[in-house]
Amino acid sequence: MDIRYKSTRSTMVPIPASQAILKGLSDDGGLFVPERIPALTCSLRELADMDYRQVAYEVMKLYFTDFTEAELRACIDGAYDSKFDTEVIAPLAKVEGSYYLELFHGPTIAFKDMALSILPYLMTTAMKKNGEDKEVVILTATSGDTGKAALAGFADVPGTRIIVFYPKDGVSAIQKRQMVTQKGKNVAVVGVEGNFDDCQSGVKALFGDEALREKMARAGLAFSSANSINIGRLVPQIAYYVYAYTRLLKEGEITDGEYINITVPTGNFGNILAAYYASRMGLPVHRLLCASNENKVLYDFFATGSYDRNRPFILTNSPSMDILISSNLERLIYELTGSDPQATADFMKQLATAGEYHITEPMRERLAVFYGGFASQDECRQQIARIFDECGYVMDTHTAVASTVSEAYRRETGDAAKMLIASTASPYKFAPSILQAVEPDFAPAQNVTDTAAAFSCVDELARLSRMPVPAAVSELKDAPALHDRVCHVDGMRTVVEEILSLAI
Ligand SMILES: *Cc1c(COP(=O)(O)O)cnc(C)c1O
Numbered sequence: 001m002d003i004r005y006k007s008t009r010s011t012m013v014p015i016p017a018s019q020a021i022l023k024g025l026s027d028d029g030g031l032f033v034p035e036r037i038p039a040l041t042c043s044l045r046e047l048a049d050m051d052y053r054q055v056a057y058e059v060m061k062l063y064f065t066d067f068t069e070a071e072l073r074a075c076i077d078g079a080y081d082s083k084f085d086t087e088v089i090a091p092l093a094k095v096e097g098s099y100y101l102e103l104f105h106g107p108t109i110a111f112k113d114m115a116l117s118i119l120p121y122l123m124t125t126a127m128k129k130n131g132e133d134k135e136v137v138i139l140t141a142t143s144g145d146t147g148k149a150a151l152a153g154f155a156d157v158p159g160t161r162i163i164v165f166y167p168k169d170g171v172s173a174i175q176k177r178q179m180v181t182q183k184g185k186n187v188a189v190v191g192v193e194g195n196f197d198d199c200q201s202g203v204k205a206l207f208g209d210e211a212l213r214e215k216m217a218r219a220g221l222a223f224s225s226a227n228s229i230n231i232g233r234l235v236p237q238i239a240y241y242v243y244a245y246t247r248l249l250k251e252g253e254i255t256d257g258e259y260i261n262i263t264v265p266t267g268n269f270g271n272i273l274a275a276y277y278a279s280r281m282g283l284p285v286h287r288l289l290c291a292s293n294e295n296k297v298l299y300d301f302f303a304t305g306s307y308d309r310n311r312p313f314i315l316t317n318s319p320s321m322d323i324l325i326s327s328n329l330e331r332l333i334y335e336l337t338g339s340d341p342q343a344t345a346d347f348m349k350q351l352a353t354a355g356e357y358h359i360t361e362p363m364r365e366r367l368a369v370f371y372g373g374f375a376s377q378d379e380c381r382q383q384i385a386r387i388f389d390e391c392g393y394v395m396d397t398h399t400a401v402a403s404t405v406s407e408a409y410r411r412e413t414g415d416a417a418k419m420l421i422a423s424t425a426s427p428y429k430f431a432p433s434i435l436q437a438v439e440p441d442f443a444p445a446q447n448v449t450d451t452a453a454a455f456s457c458v459d460e461l462a463r464l465s466r467m468p469v470p471a472a473v474s475e476l477k478d479a480p481a482l483h484d485r486v487c488h489v490d491g492m493r494t495v496v497e498e499i500l501s502l503a504i
Pocket residue numbers: 110111112145146228265266267268269270271272320321398399424425
């Protein structure tokens with residue numbers, strides 16, 4: 001059955017998936033959503049006998065209905081291959097009765113690889129299908145992990161260019177090194193004097209800049225997005241929740257149809273929205289736990305029905321979740337309004353002008369499947385240390401937010417349903433912060449920006465944990481820095497014009 005995509009902010013003629021992927025964001029500033037959320041067509045038992053690529057196909061074919069089977073399978077086979085360091089792609093680790101879904105076995109060791117390894121294939125296929133002769137320029141704002149995963153995915157992909165904006169002082173030393181050492185003729189990396197929200201708002205403004213769009217078109221260029229606002233990122237993320245559930249079923253950890261809980265360490269609300277879509281497709285999910293760090297705007301939203309970004313931006317040891325404007329929440333708001341684009345546009349306007357909005361009582365009632373929690377940096381350090389001491393399992397600081405929240409939830413509610421925890425990064429990506437938890441005497445100050453110090457932490461973590469250092473980290477040590485561009489928030493447009501050699 002054909003599924004088309006419409007905007008959360010206006011009534012428009014719905015467009016096919018391939019066009020929504022190419023555009024990234026709707027011209028009215030809204031996000032693309034499927035006309036309806038499809039139900040799984042295979043039984044959970046059938047899915048349990050499939051491998052990752054097959055499950056991914058069974059999920060994605062229901063959304064990307066204008067791709068042929070051959071096209072979609074080629075995209076999936078190109079993405080989920082030996083770039084991942086394990087054949088199962090997303091393994092599960094059972095620790096203290098919870099199941100950690102390790103989404104960090106891809107080329108840049110964070111969960112963003114799960115979607116960004118396939119997005120370039122989806123996009124180039126979509127270009128061919130639509131006879132798109134313009135070069136696609138991917139503009140990306142990153143809190144640290146998206147940037148590298150997108151660069152790795154799009155580097156030297158014909159017909160594409162990519163420009164990544166990251167908060168200059170808001171990412172870990174390893175994250176920064178990952179980005180500034182990126183090779184490729186079509187890549188640019190720019191540090192912004194601001195935080196992630198500044199980068200994201202700046203990129204959104206560029207998308208909405210009609211004069212710039214026209215100038216680009218004349219030069220044979222068109223923007224698209226690799227951020228989780230692109231439906232081409234959201235859909236591939238649904239697959240691993242279906243995969244994880246069916247692995248638990250296959251291994252006899254749960255019975256067919258048993259309801260589970262899922263905890264997701266959340267920033268931009270993309271990963272947890274994918275879990276929500278999975279539940280709406282028929283995956284038996286009792287509760288979705290949205291775990292925030294000290295930037296707990298989502299926790300407050302679930303507690304009060306008010307979204308309020310007017311607060312200090314806190315730099316934490318889980319930098320990829322340091323976000324006050326969770327873009328993908330817009331897709332949920334749209335659902336809660338009963339698919340009302342006018343109401344959604346009004347809420348988003350309030351967010352843009354006053355920095356806050358308040359949803360209605362009937363909308364709140366539809367949020368029952370969600371539970372909001374948050375964890376402080378101290379709590380996360382304690383959780384990392386305790387689990388390492390008692391179980392020998394090392395988790396990263398983002399995963400620790402989820403782990404802490406899921407434990408508090410269990411204590412608070414007595415809910416004994418099996419718990420799946422999305423594990424979103426390798427601990428090596430944040431080695432100084434991990435050492436601060438497990439060996440505070442060794443570790444330098446957190447959020448260390450000094451590369452040499454970060455690498456000494458990597459070596460020490462390897463010694464303590466006996467986990468092999470991923471190639472994605474070890475090869476950074478001696479790689480030359482290739483990008484040193486820095487700009488102010490209000491200089492982002494000029495930088496883009498320079499990089500693309502657009503006449504001013
Ligand atoms: C991006 C990221 C998150 C947050 O995911 P969202 O989809 O933005 O909610 C959590 N952990 C890590 C390691 C990330 O890179």
